[in-house]
Amino acid sequence: MIITKQKDFKEILKYLEGAKSVFIIGCGECSTTCKTGGEDDIKKIKAALEKEGKTVTGYCIPEAPCIAAKVKLELAKNRKTIESSDAVLVLACGLGIQSVKENLRSEKPIHVGCDTLFMGAIDSGGVFLEKCSACGDCVLELTGLICPLTRCSKGLLNGPCGGQDKGKCEVDKNRDCAWILIYNELKKKNKLDLLREIRPPKDHSKAGKPREVKL
Numbered sequence: 746m747i748i749t750k751q752k753d754f755k756e757i758l759k760y761l762e763g764a765k766s767v768f769i770i771g772c773g774e775c776s777t778t779c780k781t782g783g784e785d786d787i788k789k790i791k792a793a794l795e796k797e798g799k800t801v802t803g804y805c806i807p808e809a810p811c812i813a814a815k816v817k818l819e820l821a822k823n824r825k826t827i828e829s830s831d832a833v834l835v836l837a838c839g840l841g842i843q844s845v846k847e848n849l850r851s852e853k854p855i856h857v858g859c860d861t862l863f864m865g866a867i868d869s870g871g872v873f874l875e876k877c878s879a880c881g882d883c884v885l886e887l888t889g890l891i892c893p894l895t896r897c898s899k900g901l902l903n904g905p906c907g908g909q910d911k912g913k914c915e916v917d918k919n920r921d922c923a924w925i926l927i928y929n930e931l932k933k934k935n936k937l938d939l940l941r942e943i944r945p946p947k948d949h950s951k952a953g954k955p956r957e958v959k960l
C-alpha cells in the first residue's frame with residue numbers, strides 16, 4: 746500500500762490560485778485507506794474549497810488511478826466536466842497523479858493534493874509502517890525476515906552499529922533496534938551462523954531509477 750498524507754490546505758489553495766472551478770480526482774484504493782483521497786476526504790476538501798469561493802464542478806474516484814485502464818475509464822466518463830473546469834486537483838499518490846497527467850489527454854492544469862510518504866504495511870491497530878524500501882535486491886532470507894535496510898535507522902546491512910540501549914535504537918529510543926530483532930529472530934531459528942557471513946556492499950544498480958518491468 747502506498748501511504749500518503751494530504752497537503753496542507755493552504756498549500757493546495759496556493760496551487761489553485763486563479764482557478765475559479767476545480768474538478769477533484771481521488772483514489773479508491775490506497776488513498777481511500779489512508780483517508781486522503783476517498784469520498785469523505787473529497788467531500789471535506791470540496792466544502793473547504795467552496796468556503797474559499799471556488800466552484801467544485803465534480804469529482805471521481807477511479808478504483809486505482811495508478812492503473813491506466815482504470816483512470817482512463819473515469820476520465821472519459823467525466824471528460825466534459827473536466828474540460829469545463831479551470832483546474833484538476835488529484836488526491837492520490839505520486840503514481841496516481843502522474844497517471845492522471847499521462848491519461849487525461851488535455852493541457853488542463855493538474856495540481857497535487859497529497860504527499861507520498863512510503864510503501865507501508867498496516868498493522869492491526871491501523872498504523873501504517875514502513876518495512877520495505879523496494880531495494881530490488883532482497884536480503885530478508887538472511888535477516889530473519891526483518892529488513893535492515895528499512896528498519897535500521899542507519900540502513901546497516903552487516904550488523905548493528907553498537908549504539909542500541911536495552912534493545913532500542915540510538916537514533917530513536919521509541920523504536921526497536923532492527924539488528925536486535927534480527928539477532929533474536931535468527932537465534933530462535935537456530936540460524937545465528939548467518940551473522941558471520943560478511944556481505945559485500947549492496948548492489949545499488951538493481952535499484953537504478955526509473956525501473957521498469959515488462960510482463
Ligand code: SF4
Binds near residue numbers: 892
Ligand atoms: S531488503 Fe528490505 S528493502 Fe530490499 S526488497 Fe527486501 S525488504 Fe525490501
Ligand code: SF4
Binds near residue numbers: 901
Ligand atoms: S541502534 Fe540498531 S537500529 Fe539503530 S542505527 Fe544502530 S543498528 Fe540500526
